[in-house]
Amino acid sequence: MTQLTFLSETESPALVNLKHREQYREQYWHKRDPILHDRLLWRAQTFRHLVHLVPNQTILELGAGQGAFTRQLLRVSRGENPITSVTFNTDYARPEELSASVEWLNLSTFPDSLAGRSFDFVIAMELLDKDNYRIPRKTPPLRAGI
Numbered sequence: 001m002t003q004l005t006f007l008s009e010t011e012s013p014a015l016v017n018l019k020h021r022e023q024y025r026e027q028y029w030h031k032r033d034p035i036l037h038d039r040l041l042w043r044a045q046t047f048r049h050l051v052h053l054v055p056n057q058t059i060l061e062l063g064a065g066q067g068a069f070t071r072q073l074l075r076v077s078r079g080e081n082p083i084t085s086v087t088f089n090t091d092y093a094r095p096e097e098l099s100a101s102v103e104w105l106n107l108s109t110f111p112d113s114l115a116g117r118s119f120d121f122v123i124a125m126e127l128l129d130k131d132n133y134r135i136p137r138k139t140p141p142l143r144a145g146i
Contacts, residue, residue, distance in 0.1 A: 063126070
């Protein structure tokens with residue numbers, strides 16, 4: 001298994017940037033995107049086919065926001081894949097209608113409760129930019145390939 005080396009807690013400006021990017025994306029999605037749910041379903045289906053997702057492979061979703069994409073991931077995986085969804089905004093509570101099979105984490109430090117864990121796939125949609133592209137210093141916490 002490959003472990004991830006994250007930025008230390010002392011480099012919190014990167015976490016602040018992630019929080020702001022996540023907030024901005026959520027605001028845009030819910031105020032400006034009239035076909036949000038369809039678009040996210042298409043993205044989830046594309047992800048499933050692109051990685052050839054099979055049951056029991058684990059997914060880490062970084063920047064889950066209010067869970068809109070999480071719900072579509074759960075839908076396309078038919079609940080057969082463990083999903084860990086992370087939001088960097090402590091204001092975002094776990095969505096009430098979200099399946100109990102999804103692990104929901106609100107992180108104010110990184111890696112926090114993700115330290116030492118590994119996942120088959122990592123999704124960080126619309127989070128990385130020139131200011132925080134270094135979040136994973138080496139490789140993501142992915143399990144070794146088949």
